[in-house]
Amino acid sequence: MRTVKEPGAAHSGLSDWYWQRLSAVVLLLLLPLPFYLLTAVYSGNLDQQALLDIIDHIYSRVLHTLLILALIVHAYMGLKVILEDYVHRIFWRVPLIGAMLVIMTGFGVWWLALIWAWA
Amino acid sequence: MAEMIRLSVFRYDPEKGGEPHMQSFEVPLLNAGMKLLDALNYIKWELDGTLTYRRSCGEGICGSDGLNINGVNGLACITPIEGLKQPIHVRPLPSMHVIRDLVVDMDHFFDQYRQIQPWLQTITPVPEHERLQSPEDRARLDGSYECILCACCTTSCPSWWWNGDRFLGPAALLHANRWIIDSRDEATGDRLDQVEDAFRLYRCHQIMNCMEACPKELNPTAAIDHIKRKLLARKS
Ligand code: SF4
Ligand code: SF4
Ligand code: FES
Numbered sequence: 178m179r180t181v182k183e184p185g186a187a188h189s190g191l192s193d194w195y196w197q198r199l200s201a202v203v204l205l206l207l208l209p210l211p212f213y214l215l216t217a218v219y220s221g222n223l224d225q226q227a228l229l230d231i232i233d234h235i236y237s238r239v240l241h242t243l244l245i246l247a248l249i250v251h252a253y254m255g256l257k258v259i260l261e262d263y264v265h266r267i268f269w270r271v272p273l274i275g276a277m278l279v280i281m282t283g284f285g286v287w288w289l290a291l292i293w294a295w296a
Numbered sequence: 297m298a299e300m301i302r303l304s305v306f307r308y309d310p311e312k313g314g315e316p317h318m319q320s321f322e323v324p325l326l327n328a329g330m331k332l333l334d335a336l337n338y339i340k341w342e343l344d345g346t347l348t349y350r351r352s353c354g355e356g357i358c359g360s361d362g363l364n365i366n367g368v369n370g371l372a373c374i375t376p377i378e379g380l381k382q383p384i385h386v387r388p389l390p391s392m393h394v395i396r397d398l399v400v401d402m403d404h405f406f407d408q409y410r411q412i413q414p415w416l417q418t419i420t421p422v423p424e425h426e427r428l429q430s431p432e433d434r435a436r437l438d439g440s441y442e443c444i445l446c447a448c449c450t451t452s453c454p455s456w457w458w459n460g461d462r463f464l465g466p467a468a469l470l471h472a473n474r475w476i477i478d479s480r481d482e483a484t485g486d487r488l489d490q491v492e493d494a495f496r497l498y499r500c501h502q503i504m505n506c507m508e509a510c511p512k513e514l515n516p517t518a519a520i521d522h523i524k525r526k527l528l529a530r531k532s
Contacts, residue, residue: 190491190498191527262458262499 197254203247207240241292249285253278298324301335302383305347308394316394320383332384333361333372336398349398356511359444362389362451363398369448369509389451391460405447408464412472412490417483433479440474440519442512443467449506449516455499463499464491466506466516472497473519476526488527497523 214231217223223231231237257274264270300322308316321343323335333351340347349372351361356374363372364387366380377384392400418427450456450465464472472491475481491497497520506516 190494190496191524191531193494194498194524195528195531258501261494262455265458 193254193257196250200247200251200254203243204251207244207247210240211244238292242289245285245288245292249281253281298326301325301377303335303339304383304385305336305339305398306387306394307347307397309346309396310394311396318385325377328378330377331373332363332365332375332377332380332386335377335384336372336386347398348396357444359446362446362448362511364388364390369452371446371448371511374511389447391451391457392447402447404460405450405465405467406445408468409445409471412464412468412475412487413483414471414475416475416478416481417486418480419482427480429479436477436479437474439514440470440477443470443474443514444512446511448509448511449514452505452509453500454503454505455501459495459499462495464496466500466520469497469500469523470514470516470519473523476523484526485530488523488530491523492527497527 214223214228218228232241256277260270260273260277264273301324303321303323304318305321306316307319308314321339323338323343326334326338333354336347336349336351340349349361349363351373352358353360354373356371359371361372362369364385365372365375366385369389372386386398388394388398388400392402395401416427445467447467449470450460450467453466455463456465469491472487476484476487481487500517500520502517502521504517507514507518510516
């Protein structure tokens with residue numbers, strides 16, 4: 178029989194929910210921009226140099242940074258919920274969520290390094 | 297000769313052992329407005345007295361005959377035979393432990409109901425007469441107080457199937473909201489604290505199965521949404 182677990186101890190659901198919505202809004206606003214650039218390139222309105230100029234611009238870098246952060250936060254929250262829903266054994270759940278956090282952080286740092294041209 | 301209705305009914309008696317199975321029955325159509333519960337009663341009284349199910353009021357009030365009917369949760373007593381595809385598959389509420397045939401163990405469901413403390417909580421002194429409420433404030437309870445705790449919603453919620461040990465499920469949350477919006481209740485803060493963790497409320501992914509399933513046409517999803525907005529408003 179399923180037992181009733183005590184409430185409370187788990188971390189705040191409100192902040193998770195809040196970050197999920199917030200990052201969704203940022204994605205909604207910013208995600209169309211790279212696609213717009215892509216179509217401009219494919220249609221021949223933008224050559225390589227012009228594209229690089231746009232991406233190099235300080236505003237682009239800031240927006241790009243916001244986009245990548247929102248993307249990672251959103252993906253992390255979403256995948257975490259899926260893992261929590263379907264992986265019930267703590268033995269698997271905690272390391273899986275941890276591994277996901279590490280991989281995503283690594284990916285984010287790498288991407289940010291590219292944007293800000295440390296690499 | 298009366299028109300016959302074909303049913304396929306879930307049978308399982310753990311005490312006797314054996315596998316759960318579906319058993320076919322044929323029942324005469326007794327009258328035009330015949331409900332599924334009438335057919336189950338006919339089986340029990342005329343064909344096979346061992347068929348076990350819960351029912352009491354026969355009017356959609358007590359909430360005891362929640363069943364899975366052709367794959368959809370509903371109350372047998374208010375589900376018309378007419379319009380149901382035959383053979384009518386009658387099963388116990390999904391994801392529940394079967395005690396016998398169509399009777400399931402409701403303990404956990406009611407434990408979760410108890411967890412939201414479904415009674416008026418106040419700190420101000422008890423007035424000489426009753427605690428008054430304006431007609432407008434009373435009207436805000438419409439759509440909540442009608443719930444008969446039949447569990448049709450909660451047992452149709454995938455989130456509750458996966459995480460029913462921690463997620464309260466739509467019925468309990470509908471009631472949580474009923475007390476949160478009650479103008480006479482003075483424990484709103486505590487009630488919100490109770491559901492702010494990651495599982496009890498926020499496991500609802502707005503799949504809306506609950507709303508589809510409710511035989512009283514209530515909307516637990518909206519209630520859950522209201523609690524979320526209350527929590528957000530409290531933070532900001
Ligand atoms: S809306 Fe929420 S509570 Fe209702 S069925 Fe979906 S997940 Fe469950
Ligand atoms: S909300 Fe509807 S389906 Fe859910 S327990 Fe109440 S009456 Fe039954
Ligand atoms: S018998 Fe009471 S609700 Fe169906």
